[in-house]
Amino acid sequence: MAIWSRKNRQEKMRVCDPQADPFAVFDDVSLKLGGKQILSGLTLSLREDRIGVIGLNGSGKSSFVRLLNGLRQPTAGSLTLFGADAASAAPELPRHVGFVFQNPDHQAIFPTVEEEIAFGLTQLGLDRRASREKALEFLAIHGCGQLAGMPIAELSEGQKQLICILSVLVMEPRLLVLDEPMTSLDMLATRKIRDKLLSLPQKIVMVSHDFSHFEGFERVLWLEDGCLRADGSPYEVLRAFEADIARRSGVKLELAAL
Amino acid sequence: MAIWSRKNRQEKMRVCDPQADPFAVFDDVSLKLGGKQILSGLTLSLREDRIGVIGLNGSGKSSFVRLLNGLRQPTAGSLTLFGADAASAAPELPRHVGFVFQNPDHQAIFPTVEEEIAFGLTQLGLDRRASREKALEFLAIHGCGQLAGMPIAELSEGQKQLICILSVLVMEPRLLVLDEPMTSLDMLATRKIRDKLLSLPQKIVMVSHDFSHFEGFERVLWLEDGCLRADGSPYEVLRAFEADIARRSGVKLELAAL
């Protein structure tokens, strides 16, 4: 994967205006589900254009990003999204926050690809005819014209994931929240989507286990057991995370050798 | 991810006995689904211990590996599995072929983790008590003891994927077929599962977009539009694939620039 020059991308690295209004302000936010503490005591504000989220399986990444689009409400603490209280903002959030689910099967609703893409457009107020046209055009631009009429159920996993990403991109939300969006994509599609994301003017929050996806990101949050373990520049946080992994698996190996 | 020495693994590279009986012989095998040609004219035999499968999204990888455990039957040509005709061997195949689905939601059947793991063991003829005990023990060995009683629906995606892998490993099949098994796993879990797979004496066929998973593999198949585009040593095939991707995305870029 080192065959593509990354210089191009590095140049696009954004620097955030520290005075800019944060789109999300967490004040001692906690989340409990079914009696279990999933997230605890999160205090931070998000204003950067590109924010990454990392952490081990089950550390609470998906739960955390669900707070950003109102799919979950904090069970303690206060969360302000786009200047409004999260609970009261919830009904309008989908207009501003696009959300790509980790498992495409959890996201796709409609029977065919075209309907799935067009749905978001009708939501934004386009009439059915116009939204269908725009959906077809959008699919064609992204090289998926031939999938338009296909039942979602018959797509391969990677095709499904791509359609899920496109169905959110087409709505052009102010904030894009992506929960491990490229896990099933092939190299070509990954590359295209990464380029596309890099070129977008909107804000992005992305969860990923693949750190190469964080190129050009300004900030990375590391969650551990529902708490914020580290928060800073990608360079620092990703390095610290890798060191921690190395240490942990080293320890594991020693134990196994005993 | 370069933090771990890979020497250790390379040493374990297996060399296959060319005289060994192949476990699968494809003779001009084709597969049609819903009137669509998914795979066509596959002729090859598989006998190696570690075989990788690559290809773009929708190229037919998942459909191909489904032929190996009898979930799909060829619609033309003949397929011989473990010396028997695929159709007649189908009822007995699950005993010998473990299959990890690409999407964990497509694999889990039972409400709780423990039941999911124990199911495979009862299928093999263990009584319920013994299989439950072995399931708990197996979960503990793999560091998932605390998940045992949890409803699968409440697991994080990565946890779910890990449980799906374990539920197949516990059955100790002769052949393991893994369809992009580690896409949602964190680095630590990925590492553990890779080590585990490397140490297994069984044969493995694995689909992946992440080529680092093919270390120690003897052979890689490259599918394109349902046909075998290349078949050979990982070094050759993966390099050819990457070159092709570079060429294609280069072409794409040029087109876009026009």
Next chain:
Amino acid sequence: MADRSLVHIAFYAALIAALGLVPPVAIPFLGGVPITAQTLGVMLAGIMLGPVRGGLAVLLFLFLVALGAPFLAGGRGGLGVFATPSVGFLIGWPVGAFVAGWIMRATPGMNIFASAAVSAAVGGILVVYLFGIPGVAYMAGLPLTTAALGSAIYIPGDLVKVVLAALIAQTIARGLPGAMLSRS
């Protein structure tokens, strides 16, 4: 019978059970036979699975109810329900699903919506009432004509279910063509 068929049968039985969660409209006369969403499931079982599997799905559902699962609308279950005025309708359900599936299969060329609507109307209304009305008459001690006239109260609801069933069948034919087992 293949495992796949078993799973499908179990699925439609569960669907009928799930539809029991839609609160029924209790009817104070006719011995309290409710207006229920579950007949939608009965129609769908026939339309989607075909005669044999459709009928078996409904039978399986009734078996679970008899075992004590509270799967009838309003959380009712147990052998007791077969001693209420509903019993005729309940017996009519599997037969209705069978007939619906049979019609679906017998009209392969017809447009899915139309074919499903006819199947649901004949199997899910006509046949079910053919068994249901005598049941009410017997169990509630009413004359047949009264029972028949009284049953008219269910017709509007049942017609809505026919339309829904046809709509769902048509959507499924688009989104998951492989699931139209009655047509394959």
Next chain:
Amino acid sequence: MISIYLQGDSWLHRAPAGLKLFVVAVASLLLFQVNSPLIFIACLAGVVGCYATLGSEGLKRLALLRGLTVLLGILLVLHWISGTFWEGISVVLRLVVLILAANLVSITTRMDDMLEAVMPLFRPLGWFGLSARKPALCVALVLRFAPYMMQIFSRMREAYQARTGAKNSWKLIPPLAIQCLRMSDNVADALQARGGSDGLAGQAEIRTRPKAA
């Protein structure tokens, strides 16, 4: 039997599944023979007592009734209007007792135990050369699917909410049917991949048939 299993090791968890099912079946028969609210209240106390022996998590499962209050209320009002208020009380109490008792079985019985318990009912099928495992598997699958469907429904509402802000729409009904069907297809695949309803015991080797040259 709709709600899911509650992890635990109480006396109810240890009681044989067959016995539990039998008791509930007989109780449902008997309860339809009586009409005295007093008896129902006594039964109710008994059932709630059983929940209490499961601890606080067990008592929390009584919340199941919350979803039924409207329905039960309507029932009662209807009876009140038709002048059979006391009968209405009996009907409601009987329902509550039955639902709670059946639910008690399912929250304290694992699915495979349930499966084993209903097996004997199908033994007669063996006389016709059919496997008794199949119908038993069907029963288990139905019990599995019901909560599965609710899970799919809630997931789908999340997906819908993520794009609209609204949680419900009649538009979700047909796609819900599709998703549920797809789930059942996946379950069929998953089951087949691990040996199907007949299991894998006693199939040591794949029969090798020499192929016609």
